[in-house]
Amino acid sequence: MSDYATAVHDSARRARQAAGVLATTPRAAKDAALCAMADALVDRTAEVVEANGADVAAGRAAGMSDALVDRLALDPKRVAAMADGLRQVAGLPDPVGEVIRGSVLPNGLELRQIRVPLGVVGIVYEARPNVTADAAGLCLKAGNAVLLRGSSSAAHSNAAIVAVLRDALATAGLPADAVQLVDASSRDSVKELMRARGLVDVLIPRGGADLIRSVVEESTVPVIETGIGNCHVYVDSAADLEMALAILLNAKVQRPSVCNAAESLLVHRAVAAAFLDRALPALRDAGVLVHGDPDVVAAGVHCGVTVQPATGADYAAEYLSLDLSAAVVDTLDAAVAHVARYGSGHTEAIITGSLATAREFTARVDAAAVMVNASTRFTDGEQFGFGAEIGISTQKLHARGPMGLPELTSTKYVVTGTGQVRG
Amino acid sequence: MSDYATAVHDSARRARQAAGVLATTPRAAKDAALCAMADALVDRTAEVVEANGADVAAGRAAGMSDALVDRLALDPKRVAAMADGLRQVAGLPDPVGEVIRGSVLPNGLELRQIRVPLGVVGIVYEARPNVTADAAGLCLKAGNAVLLRGSSSAAHSNAAIVAVLRDALATAGLPADAVQLVDASSRDSVKELMRARGLVDVLIPRGGADLIRSVVEESTVPVIETGIGNCHVYVDSAADLEMALAILLNAKVQRPSVCNAAESLLVHRAVAAAFLDRALPALRDAGVLVHGDPDVVAAGVHCGVTVQPATGADYAAEYLSLDLSAAVVDTLDAAVAHVARYGSGHTEAIITGSLATAREFTARVDAAAVMVNASTRFTDGEQFGFGAEIGISTQKLHARGPMGLPELTSTKYVVTGTGQVRG
Numbered sequence: 001m002s003d004y005a006t007a008v009h010d011s012a013r014r015a016r017q018a019a020g021v022l023a024t025t026p027r028a029a030k031d032a033a034l035c036a037m038a039d040a041l042v043d044r045t046a047e048v049v050e051a052n053g054a055d056v057a058a059g060r061a062a063g064m065s066d067a068l069v070d071r072l073a074l075d076p077k078r079v080a081a082m083a084d085g086l087r088q089v090a091g092l093p094d095p096v097g098e099v100i101r102g103s104v105l106p107n108g109l110e111l112r113q114i115r116v117p118l119g120v121v122g123i124v125y126e127a128r129p130n131v132t133a134d135a136a137g138l139c140l141k142a143g144n145a146v147l148l149r150g151s152s153s154a155a156h157s158n159a160a161i162v163a164v165l166r167d168a169l170a171t172a173g174l175p176a177d178a179v180q181l182v183d184a185s186s187r188d189s190v191k192e193l194m195r196a197r198g199l200v201d202v203l204i205p206r207g208g209a210d211l212i213r214s215v216v217e218e219s220t221v222p223v224i225e226t227g228i229g230n231c232h233v234y235v236d237s238a239a240d241l242e243m244a245l246a247i248l249l250n251a252k253v254q255r256p257s258v259c260n261a262a263e264s265l266l267v268h269r270a271v272a273a274a275f276l277d278r279a280l281p282a283l284r285d286a287g288v289l290v291h292g293d294p295d296v297v298a299a300g301v302h303c304g305v306t307v308q309p310a311t312g313a314d315y316a317a318e319y320l321s322l323d324l325s326a327a328v329v330d331t332l333d334a335a336v337a338h339v340a341r342y343g344s345g346h347t348e349a350i351i352t353g354s355l356a357t358a359r360e361f362t363a364r365v366d367a368a369a370v371m372v373n374a375s376t377r378f379t380d381g382e383q384f385g386f387g388a389e390i391g392i393s394t395q396k397l398h399a400r401g402p403m404g405l406p407e408l409t410s411t412k413y414v415v416t417g418t419g420q421v422r423g
Numbered sequence: 424m425s426d427y428a429t430a431v432h433d434s435a436r437r438a439r440q441a442a443g444v445l446a447t448t449p450r451a452a453k454d455a456a457l458c459a460m461a462d463a464l465v466d467r468t469a470e471v472v473e474a475n476g477a478d479v480a481a482g483r484a485a486g487m488s489d490a491l492v493d494r495l496a497l498d499p500k501r502v503a504a505m506a507d508g509l510r511q512v513a514g515l516p517d518p519v520g521e522v523i524r525g526s527v528l529p530n531g532l533e534l535r536q537i538r539v540p541l542g543v544v545g546i547v548y549e550a551r552p553n554v555t556a557d558a559a560g561l562c563l564k565a566g567n568a569v570l571l572r573g574s575s576s577a578a579h580s581n582a583a584i585v586a587v588l589r590d591a592l593a594t595a596g597l598p599a600d601a602v603q604l605v606d607a608s609s610r611d612s613v614k615e616l617m618r619a620r621g622l623v624d625v626l627i628p629r630g631g632a633d634l635i636r637s638v639v640e641e642s643t644v645p646v647i648e649t650g651i652g653n654c655h656v657y658v659d660s661a662a663d664l665e666m667a668l669a670i671l672l673n674a675k676v677q678r679p680s681v682c683n684a685a686e687s688l689l690v691h692r693a694v695a696a697a698f699l700d701r702a703l704p705a706l707r708d709a710g711v712l713v714h715g716d717p718d719v720v721a722a723g724v725h726c727g728v729t730v731q732p733a734t735g736a737d738y739a740a741e742y743l744s745l746d747l748s749a750a751v752v753d754t755l756d757a758a759v760a761h762v763a764r765y766g767s768g769h770t771e772a773i774i775t776g777s778l779a780t781a782r783e784f785t786a787r788v789d790a791a792a793v794m795v796n797a798s799t800r801f802t803d804g805e806q807f808g809f810g811a812e813i814g815i816s817t818q819k820l821h822a823r824g825p826m827g828l829p830e831l832t833s834t835k836y837v838v839t840g841t842g843q844v845r846g
Binding site: 109243363421 | 818
C-alpha cells in the first residue's frame with residue numbers, strides 16, 4: 001500500500017470509530033459541540049487568518065487570479081460568518097431518529113423506519129475554506145464522521161480550521177476524529193478515498209465539472225453527484241413578457257458564477273420577435289453576450305444588438321459567466337426536447353400564464369427542480385427553507401436537488417415483536 | 424464499439440424514449456397494461472412453458488443440479504402465479520406524483536417535492552424466470568422502462584415471457600420498449616450495462632454474492648446493492664429462552680437458502696449453558712450443523728451434540744444452507760462488535776426482555792433491519808406490507824432494506840411562482 005492509502009485507510013478507520021459514538025450521541029451534545037466549535041473559531045481567529053495568509057501569499061506567487069484569491073481569502077468577518085453557520089446548524093432539527101414510517105403489521109410486529117447517520121462521509125472540494133467548517137458542521141449534526149479533502153491551495157487554512165474544530169470537539173467530550181483533514185498534497189489521496197469502499201460510506205464531490213466527473217466515473221465508493229448546472233429559461237407563447245425578462249435577467253446576471261444561474265434561453269416563436277426585441281438590448285446593457293441560433297441572430301440585427309452564432313457546444317456549455325445561449329423553438333415539444341438533449345438535470349424554468357403548459361412542462365422535464373414563473377436562482381437549500389445545504393444533487397438516487405440534513409442520513413427498519421416467527 | 428455495446432446502447436435509447444412516455448402515463452393506463460400483461464401470460468401459457476422446456480432440457484444436459492432445475496422450471500401453475508403477481512402490482516398505489524413535502528416559502532413561492540420515475544432501470548439477475556415478469560411489472564408501475572439481463576440458462580423462457588409482455592403493452596397502447604430483454608449469451612452485455620452511464624439510471628443486481636460484488640465494483644452506472652445476508656440472532660442474558668429457541672430455529676431452518684435466514688448465533692455467557700443445552704440438540708434434530716467457538720464446542724460435548732470448531736471464515740460466511748456459526752459473548756458490547764465485524768448489514772436480531780438492552784442494540788447495530796424478539800425472516804417487502812419487492816438493499820444510499828415501488832422512484836422539486844426573482 002502507498003503512504004496515501006495507509007493514511008486514508010487509517011483516517012477512515014478512526015472516522016468509523018468516531019461515527020459509532022456519534023450515532024448514539026443525543027442532539028443536545030451535538031449542538032453543544034457545534035456551539036463550542038463556533039466559539040473556538042472566533043476565539044482563534046488570528047490563528048486561522050494567519051494560516052490563510054500563507055495560502056493567499058502562495059496563491060498570488062503562483063499567479064492565482066484575483067477572483068480565486070477572493071474565494072480563498074479569510075478575514076475576521078469571514079471567520080465569524082463560518083462560526084455563525086455552525087450556530088445555525090445547531091439550531092436545525094436533528095434528523096437522526098426521525099420516524100419516517102411506522103405501522104403495526106397484521107401479526108402484531110411493530111415496524112418503524114428510522115433515520116440513522118450514513119456513517120463516514122468524504123467531501124472532496126475546491127478552494128473555498130469556509131466549506132471546511134460548513135461540511136464539518138452539517139456532517140456532525142447528522143451524526144456522521146467526515147473526511148475533508150480540500151484543495152492544496154487552501155491547505156494551511158484548512159489545517160488551521162480543522163485543528164480548531166477538533167480541539168473544540170474534544171473539549172466538548174466528542175471524538176475529535178469525527179472531523180479529519182485528508183492530505184491534499186497529491187491527487188493520490190482522492191484516489192484512495194474513491195477506492196475506500198467499506199471504509200467510506202459516501203463521497204460528495206463539490207467543485208468544478210472536471211472534479212465531479214472524475215469522482216463519479218472512478219469511485220467505487222457510492223457518490224452523490226453535485227452541482228453541474230446548464231439551466232434553461234423557456235419563455236412560452238403564453239408568457240407575461242415583462243415577467244419573463246425580469247426572471248431571465250435575474251437568472252443570468254444576479255450571480256453568473258453559480259450552478260443555478262441560467263445558461264440558455266429558449267423562446268417560443270409566437271413571442272420571439274416581441275420578446276427578443278426587448279430582451280437582447282437589456283441583456284447587452286447587463287453585459288451579457290448572447291450566442292444565438294439564426295433566428296436570434298436575425299432578431300439581434302433587427303434591434304441592433306450583436307449576437308454570436310451559436311454552436312452545439314454553446315447549447316451544452318455551463319458558462320458560469322456573462323454568456324447565454326439562445327434559440328427560438330416552434331413548440332413546447334421542441335423546448336422539452338432541447339432541454340432533454342442539453343440540460344444537466346439541475347434547474348429548468350418556464351415562464352407561462354397557461355396552466356396546461358405549466359403542467360406539461362413540469363411533468364415532462366427531467367430535472368432536480370422545475371420553476372414556473374420564478375428564477376432558476378431559487379434552487380438552493382437556504383432558499384428552500386432547509387437551513388443549510390451540503391450541495392445540490394443532480395443525480396436521481398438518494399437525493400435530488402438541494403441537500404440538507406435529512407439527505408445526509410440513511411434509514412434503518414426497527415421491528416419489535418413478542419416472539420413472532422414466520423409460518 | 425462491440426456488437427454488445429451497440430445492442431445495449433440501442434436498447435437503452437429506446438428504453439429512454441419509452442420512459443419519457445411512461446413518466447406522464449396516468450395510473451389507470453399503467454394498471455390496465457399490467458392486467459393485460461397478466462391475461463396474456465395466462466393465454467399464452469403453452470408458449471412460455473414450451474420455451475422453458477428447452478431451457479430445462481439444456482440445463483439437465485449440462486448437469487444442472489435438481490435444486491437449480493427446480494428454480495428454473497415453469498408449469499402452468501407457476502405462470503399463473505406470475506400473472507397474479509402482475510395483477511397484485513396493478514392494485515398497489517401509484518408512487519408517481521406523490522407529494523413528499525410541500526410548503527409556501529416566505530416570498531410566496533409554492534414548493535413541492537414530488538415522486539417521479541427513475542427513468543431506465545437495469546436488472547441483472549440469475550436463474551428464476553419469474554423475476555422477469557415481477558421486475559417488469561414493478562418497473563412499469565413506477566413509470567420506469569426496464570432492461571432485463573437474465574441468465575443465459577433461462578434465455579428461452581425469458582425471451583418468451585418478454586415477447587408476451589411486450590405484445591400486451593403494445594395492445595394496451597403503451598410502448599413495448601418499456602420492457603426489453605438484453606442478450607444473455609455473453610458477460611459482455613452486463614459489462615456494457617455497467618458502463619452505460621447517462622443511458623441507464625440505475626442497475627439493480629439480484630442474485631449471488633459474486634454477481635453483486637462484480638456489479639458494485641465495476642459499474643459506473645449507479646447501483647443498488649442487494650441481498651447478501653449474514654444475519655445474526657443474539658440471545659441476550661435477559662432473553663426468554665423458549666422464545667429465543669423458537670426464533671432461532673425459524674430464522675435458520677424455515678428457508679435456509681434466502682438472504683434473511685440466520686447464519687450466526689451469539690449467546691450471552693450468563694445464559695449460554697442453559698440455552699445451548701436445549702438449542703444444540705434442537706438444531707441437530709432440525710438437520711443443522713453448528714460451527715462453534717470453544718465454548719460452544721464444550722457445550723456440545725456436555726449435551727452430546729457434535730459441534731464443528733469455527734474459523735473466522737465461518738463467522739463471515741453466508742452459508743445459505745443448514746449450517747450455523749455460533750459464539751458465546753461476555754457482553755452486549757462484544758455482541759455488537761461481532762456483528763459490526765462480520766455482519767453484512769442486512770438483518771440482525773436480538774432476543775431480550777430488557778428494554779434498555781433492546782434500545783441499545785437497535786441503536787448501535789448498523790443494519791438495514793434490526794429485529795427485537797422476532798425472526799430475521801420477516802425482512803421482506805411482502806411481510807413489511809409493501810405489497811411486492813424488487814429486492815432487499817443492503818447499502819445505505821437511496822434505499823435500505825426491502826424495496827417496494829417508492830424505492831423505484833426519484834423526486835423532483837416543482838416550484839411555482841408569480842414572477843419571483845432573487846434579491
